[in-house]
Amino acid sequence: MRYSLLVALLSALVLTLFISSLMIGRNPLPIWQAAQASLHDTSSIVAIILTEIRLPRALIGLSVGATLGLCGAAMQGLLRNPLASPDLIGSASGAALGAIIVLYYGWQANFSYLLPLASMVGALLTTLLIFVLTGRSAGITTLILAGVAINALMGAMMSLLLNLAPSPYAMRELVLWTLGDLTDRSMDDFWLMLPFTVLGWLLLLGIGHGLRALSLGEQTASTLGVQTLWLRWRILLAIAFALGAAVATTGMIGFVGLVVPHLLRPLVQYDPARLLPVSALGGAALVLAADIGVRLIPSESTLQVGVLTALVGAPFFLHLILRSRYEQI
Amino acid sequence: MLIHAHNLSFSYAQQTVLDDISLSLQAGQLIGLIGPNGASKSTLLKLLAGLYKPQQGDIQLLGKPLSAWPARERGRVLAWLEQQGAIHWPLSVERLVALGRLPHLTPWQTISAVDEAAIEHTLEATNVLHLRKRSAQTLSGGERSRVLLARALAGQPRVLLADEPIAMLDLAHQLQIMQLLRDIAQGEAGVIVVLHDLSLAARYCDQLYLLQQGRVVAQGTPPQVLTEALLRKVYGVECAIQWGHIPSITALYPVP
Numbered sequence: 099m100r101y102s103l104l105v106a107l108l109s110a111l112v113l114t115l116f117i118s119s120l121m122i123g124r125n126p127l128p129i130w131q132a133a134q135a136s137l138h139d140t141s142s143i144v145a146i147i148l149t150e151i152r153l154p155r156a157l158i159g160l161s162v163g164a165t166l167g168l169c170g171a172a173m174q175g176l177l178r179n180p181l182a183s184p185d186l187i188g189s190a191s192g193a194a195l196g197a198i199i200v201l202y203y204g205w206q207a208n209f210s211y212l213l214p215l216a217s218m219v220g221a222l223l224t225t226l227l228i229f230v231l232t233g234r235s236a237g238i239t240t241l242i243l244a245g246v247a248i249n250a251l252m253g254a255m256m257s258l259l260l261n262l263a264p265s266p267y268a269m270r271e272l273v274l275w276t277l278g279d280l281t282d283r284s285m286d287d288f289w290l291m292l293p294f295t296v297l298g299w300l301l302l303l304g305i306g307h308g309l310r311a312l313s314l315g316e317q318t319a320s321t322l323g324v325q326t327l328w329l330r331w332r333i334l335l336a337i338a339f340a341l342g343a344a345v346a347t348t349g350m351i352g353f354v355g356l357v358v359p360h361l362l363r364p365l366v367q368y369d370p371a372r373l374l375p376v377s378a379l380g381g382a383a384l385v386l387a388a389d390i391g392v393r394l395i396p397s398e399s400t401l402q403v404g405v406l407t408a409l410v411g412a413p414f415f416l417h418l419i420l421r422s423r424y425e426q427i
Numbered sequence: 428m429l430i431h432a433h434n435l436s437f438s439y440a441q442q443t444v445l446d447d448i449s450l451s452l453q454a455g456q457l458i459g460l461i462g463p464n465g466a467s468k469s470t471l472l473k474l475l476a477g478l479y480k481p482q483q484g485d486i487q488l489l490g491k492p493l494s495a496w497p498a499r500e501r502g503r504v505l506a507w508l509e510q511q512g513a514i515h516w517p518l519s520v521e522r523l524v525a526l527g528r529l530p531h532l533t534p535w536q537t538i539s540a541v542d543e544a545a546i547e548h549t550l551e552a553t554n555v556l557h558l559r560k561r562s563a564q565t566l567s568g569g570e571r572s573r574v575l576l577a578r579a580l581a582g583q584p585r586v587l588l589a590d591e592p593i594a595m596l597d598l599a600h601q602l603q604i605m606q607l608l609r610d611i612a613q614g615e616a617g618v619i620v621v622l623h624d625l626s627l628a629a630r631y632c633d634q635l636y637l638l639q640q641g642r643v644v645a646q647g648t649p650p651q652v653l654t655e656a657l658l659r660k661v662y663g664v665e666c667a668i669q670w671g672h673i674p675s676i677t678a679l680y681p682v683p
Binding site: 178214258304306307310312313314315317318320321322323324325363367369370 | 473476477497498499500501502503505506507509512513514515516517518519522523526527529530532533534578582641
């Protein structure tokens with residue numbers, strides 16, 4: 099498929115899902131009438147549902163999804179490993195731990211920026227730890243082992259906090275938060291995450307040639323004029339900012355960063371540079387779709403988006419492993 | 428002078444890997460680095476490519492210290508071909524070879540007509556034009572070596588440092604690639620190549636550097652370096668050497 103056509107199709111998909119996300123819910127809103135109502139009478143029920151409930155939810159879904167897809171593609175390109183993704187190697191759980199510590203002590207009430215900041219520090223430290231553990235050339239085994247170890251460590255610390263949670267209610271809050279969710283988010287949440295998200299995305303601008311050169315290994319890339327150390331740091335900081343902000347806002351939404359680049363890679367002829375923008379679009383589409391999904395699936399209590407992406411993502415991941423095994427024979 | 432290396436020493440984990448090596452590459456020269464396994468030929472090449480920094484000595488590339496070159500500018504002048512280099516994604520041969528043009532592009536630039544022409548030319552010269560649409564991961568060992576060489580040549584470097592480029596090739600392709608290196612090493616460009624085949628080294632190279640345990644044991648034209656006594660001393664093998672229109676060096680038996 100031609101690259102421009104792929105970008106156009108994915109953009110159309112994201113736009114469709116975004117608009118659907120505004121329309122679908124407990125109270126279906128005909129989008130055109132709702133938009134007109136919001137313009138004329140901002141205090142009407144329809145206007146409030148659209149601008150204060152649906153719109154922030156859709157905007158956050160869009161940007162968090164794009165961040166997850168983008169970070170996954172960047173990390174896979176950097177480590178030249180299709181199994182590398184921020185959630186699998188522990189960056190996301192690091193971010194989650196940072197946020198949970200703040201939530202546990204209730205510090206965010208005093209200073210709202212503390213929640214994304216703690217998440218960013220968590221993502222930064224875990225990603226840095228992964229880079230230190232795996233060294234310059236990350237073989238699959240080392241990478242997965244390091245990821246398992248870090249995920250286990252972060253998981254244990256989160257369990258400790260849950261264990262010590264002052265009330266069952268607080269515990270439930272913390273658990274739900276680790277599952278990833280987009281409900282009850284406000285425009286304030288969106289504005290809080292936006293600057294860090296954009297900063298992370300900006301750091302990833304112009305890294306395409308570097309990722310391409312890395313297809314030939316780190317040493318050849320550096321003889322091709324790529325500053326490999328700087329490239330590493332850029333991606334590390336981008337993940338810390340964008341993923342940290344995303345996890346602080348929605349909790350952990352798993353498997354998007356792994357599955358989306360994996361699915362789209364053959365469609366861009368395995369070009370790690372072109373994979374970045376299409377993964378951002380694909381990630382946005384997947385999270386928006388999953389968030390629509392949880393609203394459509396009838397259930398007693400609200401389903402969490404992260405649960406749905408994991409339920410769809412994990413079997414898909416197994417399928418990918420099986421397929422790649424057959425292809426290698 | 429393309430490359431001038433002076434009194435290079437390099438140690439790794441408190442072990443001296445290269446000891447007091449001087450080497451120079453002139454335009455139009457094809458230099459062969461030969462020597463037994465573990466002689467640090469590849470390490471020397473990596474030093475010359477700027478991948479490692481020597482603890483002692485200095486390297487000049489086109490009269491300017493190697494470390495003073497901005498990375499991308501250096502990439503346009505000097506290409507390094509890794510021994511059995513990696514290909515991490517199943518890119519098409521064409522796209523893989525195009526990576527050699529990266530030093531000529533700014534971060535947002537895409538391949539131009541000039542780049543296309545250079546890629547086309549190298550694909551042809553390395554005899555892989557018919558593979559251009561193939562996925563790099565479906566290539567045979569020999570095809571892969573030639574594609575990776577094409578990648579290194581696509582940037583049209585003045586200096587090519589090639590680490591065993593013919594190790595995986597059949598007889599016909601060995602001759603073809605050595606002739607190609609010979610053709611490249613003329614005019615303004617020069618080539619340093621690590622070789623194990625001494626007959627081909629004798630036939631194609633202008634100068635040979637014979638390395639043993641990180642030191643240059645002998646250096647000069649092929650007849651100066653490839654003597655029975657020296658090969659016996661360095662490789663521990665008795666050899667039969669015939670100098671003719673096409674030189675041939677045959678290993679006979681290990682020295683007891």
